[in-house]
Amino acid sequence: MRTWGQTLMERYLAIERVVGAGLPRTRIQKWASLHPIRLGVYIAVPVTIAGLLVPGKPGSWVVVLIGGPVMGALYSLMVILDRAFQSRIRRRMGLDIDD
Numbered sequence: 001m002r003t004w005g006q007t008l009m010e011r012y013l014a015i016e017r018v019v020g021a022g023l024p025r026t027r028i029q030k031w032a033s034l035h036p037i038r039l040g041v042y043i044a045v046p047v048t049i050a051g052l053l054v055p056g057k058p059g060s061w062v063v064v065l066i067g068g069p070v071m072g073a074l075y076s077l078m079v080i081l082d083r084a085f086q087s088r089i090r091r092r093m094g095l096d097i098d099d
Helices: 002-017 027-034 036-053 059-093
Strands: none
Touching: 002 059, 027 036, 027 059, 036 059
């Protein structure tokens, strides 16, 4: 008898198959997964600069100097977690896709 976790995972994998889990990744997705830190920097720098250029309340530059790098770090973290999650799904589904 299967546990509820196994049943849930099987249903999740079935949904993944329907939405295209086995399709090859795009060029941008491949680049982002190979360079997650660079992606974070490419996002953090323009956001920080744009936030500093837009006039706001006094002291808002502190929020911008913290918020820009945090945003870049979150994007990097999401790419790293997505890469790990996708490799786990591929192993579970038995896909041999070489990106």
